[in-house]
Amino acid sequence: MITQAILARLDLRGRLFLGAILAALILVPVLNLIVPAGSPLHVPTWLVSLLGKYLCYAILALALDLVWGYCGILSLGHGAFFALGGYAMGMYLMRQIGTRGVYGHPVLPDFMVFLNWKELPWFWYGFDMFPFALLMVFLAPGILAFVFGWFAFRSRVTGVYLSIITQALTYALMLAFFRNDMGFGGNNGLTDFKDIVGFPVQAQGTRVALFALTLIALAGSYILARAIVTSKAGKVLVAIRDAESRTRFLGFRVERYKLFVFTLSAMMAGLAGALYVPQVGIINPSEFAPGNSIEVVIWVAVGGRGTLVGAAIGAILVNFAKTTFTTGALAPYWLFALGALFVLTTLYMPKGVIGTYAEWREKRREKASLAAHAASKPAE
Numbered sequence: 001m002i003t004q005a006i007l008a009r010l011d012l013r014g015r016l017f018l019g020a021i022l023a024a025l026i027l028v029p030v031l032n033l034i035v036p037a038g039s040p041l042h043v044p045t046w047l048v049s050l051l052g053k054y055l056c057y058a059i060l061a062l063a064l065d066l067v068w069g070y071c072g073i074l075s076l077g078h079g080a081f082f083a084l085g086g087y088a089m090g091m092y093l094m095r096q097i098g099t100r101g102v103y104g105h106p107v108l109p110d111f112m113v114f115l116n117w118k119e120l121p122w123f124w125y126g127f128d129m130f131p132f133a134l135l136m137v138f139l140a141p142g143i144l145a146f147v148f149g150w151f152a153f154r155s156r157v158t159g160v161y162l163s164i165i166t167q168a169l170t171y172a173l174m175l176a177f178f179r180n181d182m183g184f185g186g187n188n189g190l191t192d193f194k195d196i197v198g199f200p201v202q203a204q205g206t207r208v209a210l211f212a213l214t215l216i217a218l219a220g221s222y223i224l225a226r227a228i229v230t231s232k233a234g235k236v237l238v239a240i241r242d243a244e245s246r247t248r249f250l251g252f253r254v255e256r257y258k259l260f261v262f263t264l265s266a267m268m269a270g271l272a273g274a275l276y277v278p279q280v281g282i283i284n285p286s287e288f289a290p291g292n293s294i295e296v297v298i299w300v301a302v303g304g305r306g307t308l309v310g311a312a313i314g315a316i317l318v319n320f321a322k323t324t325f326t327t328g329a330l331a332p333y334w335l336f337a338l339g340a341l342f343v344l345t346t347l348y349m350p351k352g353v354i355g356t357y358a359e360w361r362e363k364r365r366e367k368a369s370l371a372a373h374a375a376s377k378p379a380e
Contacts, residue, residue: 013354014226017309021219024051029208045204049279050323052211054316056276059214059221061299061315062308063268066225068297069306070234071261072241074159077166078269079293080173081141083283085270087177088140090190090283091124092133093201097194110192111185121183130197137274138267145266146259153255153262158244167290174288189284196278207279214275218312221268225308228261237261298342304352314352 010018028051031043060082067073094109103113107120126132148169152162180186199206228234236257239247248254277283286292296315303314318341326334349356 010223010226013307013309013358014222017222017312018219021215025212025215029212032208033204045207048207048211052207052214052279053276054319055211055214055218056272056279057296057299057315057319058312059218059272059275060269060296061303061311062218062221062225063265063272064296065300065305065308065311066228066268067261067265068300069308069311070229070241071237071258072244073258073262074163074297075166075262075265076163076290076293076297077170078265078296079290080170080288081145081266081269082273082276082292083170083173083177083285083287084140084144085137085273086277086283086287087184087190087273088127088133088136088270089274089277090193091127091136091184092130093193093196093278094190095124095128096196097192100194101192109185109190111188112183115180117183124183134274137270141266141270141273142263145263149259149262153258156255167293170288170293171290174285174290177285177288185284187285189282189286190277191282191284193278193281201278201281210275210279214279217271217275221271222308222312225268228264229308233257233260295338298338298345300352301342302345302352304354304356307352307354307358310352310354313354317353 028043028048031041032045032048035042037044060078063081064075064078067075097109099106101110101113103110105113108117112120127136148166152165157165176182177184177189178187184190193201195201196206196210199209229237236247236252239252240254240257244254273283273287295318299315299318300311301314302318303312304310318338322334322338325331325337330337345352351359
């Protein structure tokens, strides 16, 4: 019943996307754990972690597409929600180090000992328990998004003004987290992780398990987002995007719909950040940088705004290009290439890769249909 209900809400594109996720879920662990290292089919552990990082970015892009592509909220602060989820997971991982740290303190992380802190701050309590940390992964970005959205949407702040405010929010958080007295590691952030739920973070099996969990989270996030946009509430979100004043005139409480989807999107971004940290091995204030949030917008634009699948694919493609072109002689020119990619996409492919392909395919079908209709007419 549940499977049938899920499949009923998926189009061909979504089924292919989930099929690709399922294939990766099976093939990558097998090629890493079972296939010998000398085989050309072997997937090295470093590549598994790199792919896992791309998938975390795909979840983040999907979260932004939910609010921008379907509700018209261009958020330039989703990097903040991503980072908050990452810090929540990082705090749990730091509490698991215990006496294995450089200073060997059983409670305080190394950076607190170095800064001569005498006791653990109150907001670190509970992060020695994984369920509490997992709860905070969702609550920290969710509460921030709810409070921010409550004031912004009730004040009817929209368009470029809302985008600027979200960017200011993430910049303010970056400055705050850079301070040593905030209790989050300052400029160095949180790192040197040892275990996660009792398993060594650097172990091969743990890396593969984190990759698999990220794939499952991406599939679950997509199914949830797809269920929302194909529901009655999703139709209202699209109406808000296309004609907010008319939607409000029809009696819909626009601010409530916006607040719901914005908060949910922030929680999805927090989940992406939580999965990102143990695979990368560090979280620091640079994740709050406004440039990171702008990059997410580029991923969504390149893949295809308002497609969900396109946003995820755009994140993977752009970050693969970033990994490829930020090494060697081309490294200094990456930011120029990224900006040019966004401009070219906006001018020549405004619907992104997926949207442009779908449009081309539809035109091709129309031409074939017209040709078939013309051929079926009797000759005069």
